[in-house]
Amino acid sequence: MKKTQLFIENNLDKKILILMGIFFILWAKNIFAAGPIIINEIMYDLKGADTGYEWIEIKNISNEAVDLTNWKFNDGSSTNHILNPPPKNGGQGSLIIPPQGFAILAARADLFLSSHSNFSGTVIDTTMSLNNTEGTLKLIDNNGNVVEEVYYNKAMGGNGNGFSLERVSENSSKFCESKNEGGSPGQENNFDCNKISSSLSPTPTKTIVPTFSPAVDDNSITSENNILANLENTNSTPEPTPIKVNLIINEFLPNPTGPDNEGEWIELYNNSDADVDLTNWRLEDASGQKYVFKDEIIKKKDFLVLTYNKTKISLNNNGETLTLYSPQNEIAFKITYSGNAKEGYSFARFAANDWRWTKILTPGAPNQFSSDSETKNNSKITVDSQIENGENEGNANIQKQESTSVSLASSTSDKFLNSKTDKIIIIAVGIGIVLSVASAIFIKKVLP
Secondary structure (H helix, E strand, O other): OHHHHHHHHHHHHHHHHHHHHHHHHHHHHHHOOOOOEEEEEEEOOOOOOOOOOOEEEEEEOOOOOEEOOOOEEEOOOOOOEEOEOOOHHHOEOOOEEOOOOEEEEEOOHHHHHHHOOOOOOEEEEOOOOOOOOEEEEEEEOOOOOEEEEEEEEHHHOOOOOOEEEEEOOOOOOOEEEEEEEOOOOOOOOOEOOOHHHHHHOOOOOOOOOOOOOOEOOOOOOOEOOOOOOOOOOOOOOOOOOOOOOOEEEEEEEOOOOOOHHHHOEEEEEEOOOOOEEOOOOEEEEOOOOEEEOOOOEEOOOOEEEEEHHHHOOOOOOOEEEEEEEOOOOOEEEEEEEEOOOOOOOEEEEEEOOEEEEEOOOOOOOOOOOOOHHHHHHOOOOEEEEEEEOOOOHHHHHHHHHHHHHHHHHHHHHHHHHHHHHHHHHHHHHHHHHHHHHHHHHHHHHHOO
């Protein structure tokens, strides 16, 4: 009887040890599944033009050199893009990344180096088009395995203000906005996770902040709503009174007589009772082409005409969207039209939510309109959507949808983080169980 019991116990111990071994293998696989290369920094939405200037920074977090030959990069599209060995397409350095070394993957290596003249590290050219709202980026090794995958969205920061997103640590998938304008390519990250709230807060000494307030003038240039924002003083001094700002895209000429680019222009109107410093405001078209204002000032109840030569924004003749953003990245004004623009006619604001085509061009002056018959001749042009200083009745859901997309993106990111946290908890509990069983077997064998 004792021999039988001993045999059963020995077999039970062996089974427990086998199960422990299997669990340890699975645990080790989970722990060491992460690849040696991580995506460390993302410059997805620059101040000016994005095309060709976007880049990400990768880092070798292992203790051995990693050869990126035949590796690929995925920018969220359906295609994996090859990494061009330097010096192809203007790259420099090598595809072999040393331990703890950095490398830049650039949409155009030559443009990256032209804007970072002092950069001496590795720059690898690849195909890259990063989404300005949100995206998932992947690194794929030479065997087709995804060794790195990160998610970002504009709520994290870096959305058109000249700053990048930087990884908080090698063991975290969290990204925060960099402290340095232009980011810190090839250097240790320097970020501020509290920066987003402060960057979205108005700066009383520099920025005139939009607020909700109806405004009407004699030229029928009206506004139904202004963007709501409260001035905050970081030094705990009394809050200044918000200044009412109402900037309007008032008229634009998409199809001038002659060459388009030479004659196109966009007119803004300041329907406010104060001059507006346009520093860090930006104008953007449907393609994502941006013009960021530097030191322009638009006088109260006055106009500002922006030519193509200044903005480099090329207006489409068969449909376009123009959006004016405040420094806090809020939509101050948005107009979308579709159809075919008649040569020599401008698209002008007749009244709130009422735009018409006119052959009387008035850049820098109140709008004037042609006869009804001429307006009817262009009736095929339709206004698809319009936001005046935040929203209008017909399109109030646009901003709601945009904010919802950010919330969904944040939720996705949170789920990703939570799933990793859950795995760690499960692994920790499993290790505890294994150690407890091992201790019980040891005590049973040693003690009488």
